[in-house]
Amino acid sequence: MPPRLSNQAGQRKQNTQWSTIVLVLLGLIILLGLVILIVWLVLKPKKLEYSIDEASIDGYDLAKDHLNSTFNLVVRTYNPNRRASAYYDSLEVAVTYGNQTVAYQEVQQFVQRHRNVTRLRVSPTARYVALPEKTARDMSLERKTGQLQVSVRVKARITFKVGLWKYRHHKLRVFCSPLVIYFSSPAKFQWTNCTVTIK
Ligand SMILES: *[C@@H]1O[C@H](CO)[C@@H](O)[C@H](O)[C@H]1NC(C)=O
Ligand SMILES: *[C@@H]1O[C@H](CO)[C@@H](O)[C@H](O)[C@H]1NC(C)=O
Ligand SMILES: *[C@@H]1O[C@H](CO)[C@@H](O)[C@H](O)[C@H]1NC(C)=O
Ligand SMILES: *[C@@H]1O[C@H](CO)[C@@H](O)[C@H](O)[C@H]1NC(C)=O
Numbered sequence: 001m002p003p004r005l006s007n008q009a010g011q012r013k014q015n016t017q018w019s020t021i022v023l024v025l026l027g028l029i030i031l032l033g034l035v036i037l038i039v040w041l042v043l044k045p046k047k048l049e050y051s052i053d054e055a056s057i058d059g060y061d062l063a064k065d066h067l068n069s070t071f072n073l074v075v076r077t078y079n080p081n082r083r084a085s086a087y088y089d090s091l092e093v094a095v096t097y098g099n100q101t102v103a104y105q106e107v108q109q110f111v112q113r114h115r116n117v118t119r120l121r122v123s124p125t126a127r128y129v130a131l132p133e134k135t136a137r138d139m140s141l142e143r144k145t146g147q148l149q150v151s152v153r154v155k156a157r158i159t160f161k162v163g164l165w166k167y168r169h170h171k172l173r174v175f176c177s178p179l180v181i182y183f184s185s186p187a188k189f190q191w192t193n194c195t196v197t198i199k
Contacts, residue, residue, distance in 0.1 A: 045084040045160040045167060048112075050174045050194035051076050052152055053119065056186035062143070065136040067126045071095045071103055071181070073152065075120040079112045084160040086112040089169070091156040093122045097148070098135045102126045146184060151177035152194075171199045 054074035061068040075093060079086050088111070094104035103124035112118050131139070142148055154174035160167040176194035 045086075045162075046080050047196050047198055048086060048158075048172065049078040049080060050154065050176065050196055052176050052179055052192045052194065054186070055179055055181045055189045057148065057181050057183055058123075060143070060183070062131075062136060062140055065131050065133055067102055067129045067131055067136070067139070069103065070123050070125045071150070072123050073121075075122060075152070075154065076117065077112065077120065078117050079114055081114045081160075083114055083162045084167075085114055085162075087159045087161060088112065089157040089159065091120075091154065093120075093124055094153045094155070095124050095126075096151045096153060098138055100131060100135050101153075102129050102131070102150075143183070147180055147182050149178050149180050151175065152179055154194075158198075173197045173199070 052073055053076045054072070056072045058070040058072060059068060073093065073095075088107075088109055090109065091107040092104060093107065094101050096102065103126040105122050105124040107120055107122060110118070139148065152174075153176075154172070156172040156174075158170050158172055160170065174194045174196050176192050179192050180190065182188045
């Protein structure tokens with residue numbers, strides 16, 4: 001029965017060929033996975049950093065629980081990434097007092113390149129904004145001490161780009177608090193750090 005024997009040998013040979021192919025494929029898949037992991041680790045965007053560098057108030061007027069006021073802010077943002085640029089699709093700055101948003105402003109789209117510091121000069125303005133009675137009372141009392149403690153929130157949608165790679169539509173949330181603004185001596189304002197979350 002020599003033909004059968006040689007047949008078996010041929011089958012065994014084919015089997016080893018197959019297992020070599022499977023092993024090589026597995027190896028390639030693992031290698032590819034490693035390469036993707038390394039590229040991701042190298043390119044993964046780091047969080048942007050935010051602070052409020054300057055703050056002052058203009059045209060403050062509070063009467064009959066209605067507020068007029070302009071908050072002049074310098075919002076400083078730093079992109080610590082070595083390669084990723086941040087494309088801002090939208091950005092909105094809001095000033096809140098005692099949980100009430102009293103003023104906000106939208107900023108035009110812009111690009112923040114890697115390792116770039118951008119200072120956004122914004123002036124969210126309250127124009128005859130109705131406040132709850134208690135909030136208005138607190139604010140008016142605090143005004144008499146010559147200062148106002150507010151918070152600043154920034155909401156933005158960003159896309160990170162590294163070369164041709166894009167990480168689409170991250171939601172950026174920034175919270176800066178407390179921000180103590182002095183009416184007569186804005187220079188006394190203390191630089192305020194912000195907490196940043198990216199989803
Ligand atoms: C706020 O400004 C508006 C005009 O923009 C004016 O009619 C209103 O009286 C002002 N309100 C206060 C409280 O000053
Ligand atoms: C703001 O809201 C939080 C919860 O929603 C509350 O605990 C806090 O007392 C509020 N602060 C003020 C100043 O109203
Ligand atoms: C950051 O980018 C802006 C806009 O492109 C530019 O005006 C500014 O000079 C840059 N700042 C630094 C520190 O590179
Ligand atoms: C401000 O934030 C940065 C970045 O999160 C942090 O490294 C630094 O220690 C903070 N500074 C203060 C004074 O909180």
